[in-house]
Amino acid sequence: MKSVAIPVLVLLLACAASVALAQAPAKDPGYRIGPRDLVEIRVFETPELNVSRRVTEDGDINLPLVGPVKVAGLTETEAARKIKELLEVKLLQRASVAVQVQEFRARPIAIIGAVRLPGNLSFSGRWTLLEALTAAGGLTDNHGSLIYVLRRADNGLSDQVAVPADDLLVRADPKVNIPVFAGDLINVPGAIDVTVYCLGEIKAPGAVTLRSSERISLLAVIARAGGLTDRAASKILIKRSGPGGQTELTADYKRILAGKDPDVELKAGDVIVVKESFF
Numbered sequence: 001m002k003s004v005a006i007p008v009l010v011l012l013l014a015c016a017a018s019v020a021l022a023q024a025p026a027k028d029p030g031y032r033i034g035p036r037d038l039v040e041i042r043v044f045e046t047p048e049l050n051v052s053r054r055v056t057e058d059g060d061i062n063l064p065l066v067g068p069v070k071v072a073g074l075t076e077t078e079a080a081r082k083i084k085e086l087l088e089v090k091l092l093q094r095a096s097v098a099v100q101v102q103e104f105r106a107r108p109i110a111i112i113g114a115v116r117l118p119g120n121l122s123f124s125g126r127w128t129l130l131e132a133l134t135a136a137g138g139l140t141d142n143h144g145s146l147i148y149v150l151r152r153a154d155n156g157l158s159d160q161v162a163v164p165a166d167d168l169l170v171r172a173d174p175k176v177n178i179p180v181f182a183g184d185l186i187n188v189p190g191a192i193d194v195t196v197y198c199l200g201e202i203k204a205p206g207a208v209t210l211r212s213s214e215r216i217s218l219l220a221v222i223a224r225a226g227g228l229t230d231r232a233a234s235k236i237l238i239k240r241s242g243p244g245g246q247t248e249l250t251a252d253y254k255r256i257l258a259g260k261d262p263d264v265e266l267k268a269g270d271v272i273v274v275k276e277s278f279f
């Protein structure tokens with residue numbers, strides 16, 4: 001019995017820990033309340049004053065027995081302190097006040113790109129990246145390999161995090177399911193078709209099309225085209241058109257295969273020319 005009970009207990013504890021981790025709030029203490037936010041006020045000494053109020057366009061909330069209180073531009077902690085001081089002046093000798101934003105409407109999460117329902121997300125509570133993507137209907141079939149989360153601070157600085165889509169959605173890595181906050185911008189770039197052209201001593205010459213989410217390199221394209229023929233020369237010419245005209249690159253196929261030279265990254269429209277070897 002003991003050998004059975006112990007694994008069951010470990011499994012239950014692991015499940016409980018997973019649930020606790022999933023339910024843990026992603027706190028953003030620096031968020032400043034704005035118009036249209038829904039705010040919950042709790043006064044522990046007087047439960048009758050526990051209310052939820054929508055912030056007006058002027059930045060006020062209307063509290064029972066107190067009247068309008070301007071909370072726009074304040075953090076939850078600052079708003080709680082302000083309400084506490086008003087209550088202790090007008091109603092109570094001592095007040096313990098907690099303020100929590102229930103719905104973030106002033107600075108919604110914006111999500112763009114390869115999702116089914118792009119736009120602003122007026123979210124409640126604290127969300128993770130996966131929850132935000134779910135609220136946007138999930139990813140479309142043409143999504144790219146990376147998901148970008150852009151975060152702007154009140155001081156004007158910004159930071160961007162790149163999350164591999166497969167790590168989040170396929171491997172379910174909890175480390176990449178990062179919290180998202182009010183005002184964040186989630187960008188899911190779509191994958192596009194990239195076409196390069198193969199000429200000469202290649203087993204299947206012609207156009208080769210890959211997705212931009214794939215690795216687009218000389219070796220990858222040659223492999224997709226079936227490889228080189230037995231008569232192919234080692235030196236390969238890559239012709240590339242750009243704003244300044246056409247440029248030419250030379251790559252040594254054997255040295256790249258041997259790891260002596262780096263593989264060449266290709267761009268849309270590149271032309272690969274493999275000449276015949278005469279030796």
